[in-house]
Amino acid sequence: MTASARRTVRCAIYTRVSTESGLDQDFNSLDAQYDAAQAYIRSQAHAGWTLVRARYDDGGFSGGSTDRPALPCSSSSTTFEHTGSMSLSSTKSIG
Numbered sequence: 001m002t003a004s005a006r007r008t009v010r011c012a013i014y015t016r017v018s019t020e021s022g023l024d025q026d027f028n029s030l031d032a033q034y035d036a037a038q039a040y041i042r043s044q045a046h047a048g049w050t051l052v053r054a055r056y057d058d059g060g061f062s063g064g065s066t067d068r069p070a071l072p073c074s075s076s077s078t079t080f081e082h083t084g085s086m087s088l089s090s091t092k093s094i095g
Contacts, residue, residue: 006048012056013037014071020060030057 015033
């Protein structure tokens with residue numbers, strides 16, 4: 001695909017951690033998840049991926065719940081409604 005035919009894919013990053021433990025640190029699990037996802041999105045620049053600078057972080061929200069206040073496409077947020085096509089990148093922390 002040529003650069004002129006390449007479609008731009010706007011990517012947002014959503015991070016979540018189950019507990020509030022450590023969130024007051026200068027660098028925490030949400031930051032690590034964001035950095036990893038940001039690096040991946042940048043590695044896909046050749047495919048037209050570009051990072052949306054807004055951060056969507058949910059610290060202290062259990063995976064057993066569907067309560068995701070920071071998730072951009074949740075019913076409580078209209079972030080994606082008027083911005084066109086956008087992808088959401090998330091990582092799953094292991095360990």
